[in-house]
Amino acid sequence: MEQVTRAWFDEVVVPTYAPAQFIPVRGLGSRLWDQQDREYIDLAGGIAVNALGHCHPALVQTLIEQGQTLWHVSNWMTNEPVLRLARKMVDATFADRAFFCNSGAEANEAAFKLARRYAHEQHGAQKDQIIAFFQGFHGRTFFTVSVGGQASYSDGFGPKPGQIQHVAYNDLAALQAVISERTCAVVMEPLQGEGGVLPADLEFAKAVRELCDAHQALLIFDEVQTGMGRTGSLFAYMQLGVEPDILTTAKALGGGFPIGAMLTREAIAQVFKPGVHGTTFGGNPLACAVAETAFELINDPAQLAGVKEREGWFREALAVINAQYHCFSEVRGQGLLLGAVLAPEYQGKAKAFVDAGIEQGVLVLVAGANVVRFAPALNLSREEFDLGMQRFAAAVAAVVAG
Known part of the structure; x- marks a missing residue:
């Protein structure tokens, strides 16, 4: 069989990304191995996806068992895994109803359509404004990338969906200046991930909720990245004291x-009558069975407490590294979504730290050009962490040395 190489990407794959030069072929826990059997400590977590590490035995077992029974049925039928998962998610949250799809972008697309539809039915066609925040990220469909507050992702595709307004994150006066009776929804991440690992101020989040109530607008929380234990609670809103x-x-x-999901309240859900929205693959038995197992493992008090404990590990280790190299101005974020903000002399060089990490055998992320992001597995072991941070310290040393 012909050996697969990284060069194939440049020949046969649409170049929407510029992937690393190595190709991972297997993983276990928070370790990855490439084609040459070189080991990497994974502190990136597939961009906050592999919350239980690679090849978690319980997820593997569920996948095997479900794969031997039922993979897919068309959406004019339901199935047991989707019903169990929906029940668990609504029982654990503010919500009454769940809609399942295949990605965060699809979940947000559904949320924005739902908000527009609800406003249209309850208040009339004039109530159509969506307010979102600069540096927000909500997906790559045309609607979601337009709501996202980064013009570089949405420009160049022709006319954008209308009535979308952006304001500065954590700037209450800016929001007060544009919200009105025309506003149907305010969309925010409780902690901006791609936009620099920037948490919402508690008072700001509460004020957003109050403004939405005053103007009969819906509050949409994008917890694609912050959800499922990432910040130390099942969802980040639970630490804000604000319900979307x-x-x-x-x-x-x-x-x-x-798999993706949209959760909402009963009265809002009812405007999505049969035929108004849908998805072929969303809620399929294979995805929902695996997600149900993941949900059970993550929504566990000991697991969630462990996230906060590991946050302490990172903050302590990064402080030690920074005391030696003085390359970070602050470490911000919550739980295991943390951003090391680069000091002024290293601004724009976040990618250099990622590249140096690869050379040393540790995987980290950027969140913009000025923030090095960590989003590891929630069950990262102390051994994996210690080895990973040793390698990251070596990477920092290499960048500082130029």
């Missing part, structure tokens, strides 16, 4: 198997 009307999640929901 609609919540989206994906990434870690399937522990690596593609």
